[in-house]
Amino acid sequence: MSVSAHGDKNMEENEKLLTIGQFAALHGINKKTLMWYDEIGLFGPAAVNPENGYRCYNYRQSPMLETILLLRELDVSIPEIKSFMKNRSAESLKYLLDEKITELDLQLMHLQAVRKTLVNHQQNMSTLLTMDLSEISIIEKEERCLVTVDIERDISFEKEVELITAETARYRLGRLHDASYGSMIPVASLLRGNFDNYTKLFIEIPFLGHKNGLHIQPKGSYLRAFHKGDLKGLPLRYEKILSCAHDQGMILSGYSYEKGINEAVIDRVEDYIVQIEIPIIRKRII
Numbered sequence: 001m002s003v004s005a006h007g008d009k010n011m012e013e014n015e016k017l018l019t020i021g022q023f024a025a026l027h028g029i030n031k032k033t034l035m036w037y038d039e040i041g042l043f044g045p046a047a048v049n050p051e052n053g054y055r056c057y058n059y060r061q062s063p064m065l066e067t068i069l070l071l072r073e074l075d076v077s078i079p080e081i082k083s084f085m086k087n088r089s090a091e092s093l094k095y096l097l098d099e100k101i102t103e104l105d106l107q108l109m110h111l112q113a114v115r116k117t118l119v120n121h122q123q124n125m126s127t128l129l130t131m132d133l134s135e136i137s138i139i140e141k142e143e144r145c146l147v148t149v150d151i152e153r154d155i156s157f158e159k160e161v162e163l164i165t166a167e168t169a170r171y172r173l174g175r176l177h178d179a180s181y182g183s184m185i186p187v188a189s190l191l192r193g194n195f196d197n198y199t200k201l202f203i204e205i206p207f208l209g210h211k212n213g214l215h216i217q218p219k220g221s222y223l224r225a226f227h228k229g230d231l232k233g234l235p236l237r238y239e240k241i242l243s244c245a246h247d248q249g250m251i252l253s254g255y256s257y258e259k260g261i262n263e264a265v266i267d268r269v270e271d272y273i274v275q276i277e278i279p280i281i282r283k284r285i286i
Contacts, residue, residue, distance in 0.1 A: 017057065019054065020055045027065055034055070042078065043065060074100040076096065124262065125265075128262055133227075136223060136224070136241060139221070140221060140222070144217040146204050147167050147203040148202050149202075150199065151200060181259065182201070182258050182259030182260070184199060185197055185199065185256045185258070190242060191242070220280065222277045222278060223244070223245060224275065224276065225241050226273055227273070227274045228270075228271070228274075229272065230269060230270065231272075231274070251281045251282055252280060253279055254278075254279045256276055257277045257278070259274070261275045
């Protein structure tokens with residue numbers, strides 16, 4: 001077959017008419033969608049059978065329909081698509097796609113954050129099912145960026161909520177389920193026996209990168225322990241943690257990071273479990 005003949009054959013294929021059912025099946029949609037697109041003036045058939053009024057389409061219309069379907073999948077409104085279809089150009093399509101790619105990137109970032117939150121909850125539940133509350137262990141942690149709020153010793157709970165709300169709004173967090181949060185107490189205070197000298201609240205936002213003003217929770221070894229029950233019993237737990245560190249020649253530094261890990265599955269304060277993590281600088285030579 002000659003090149004010319006081959007081209008003629010392709011042209012014939014492109015001009016061959018398909019029924020509305022065939023054209024709908026070709027694009028994986030319901031034929032009622034094509035009927036609606038025609039009725040609202042968005043996308044019409046190539047021809048209408050004068051004898052029975054049936055709509056017919058050809059292959060050359062496929063790219064146009066696929067563009068419409070793509071834009072609909074991206075939640076572009078019908079009026080926006082109609083406006084685009086009347087003034088189709090590479091420039092206008094690029095503008096539309098640039099806008100939608102930006103939106104998708106934000107959605108992906110949010111989904112990644114939600115996934116990380118779910119993984120954290122899953123890990124907490126696994127820990128709850130397997131942990132020994134009396135155990136004090138050494139773990140390794142990666143560096144994390146935390147949003148922190150300075151607090152005073154006699155700050156009210158209402159003021160704490162107000163401060164956290166302001167920070168979540170500042171970083172466009174939206175809802176607290178996207179973050180883990182807790183409190184911080186300087187190791188220097190613990191070593192002096194000041195077990196209630198909390199100086200900061202922290203919020204860990206999964207999708208937040210390095211930014212000026214953020215607190216860096218350092219990478220490295222941490223002493224990890226748990227406390228169950230009334231928070232009034234925390235000082236006794238800290239005494240055991242410090243005793244363990246001393247006996248093993250560990251030097252602790254920075255802050256103790258406390259956070260609840262089972263709020264979602266308890267009703268009584270007696271069942272509340274606090275996770276405590278304190279950075280280890282090095283082992284002292286003994």
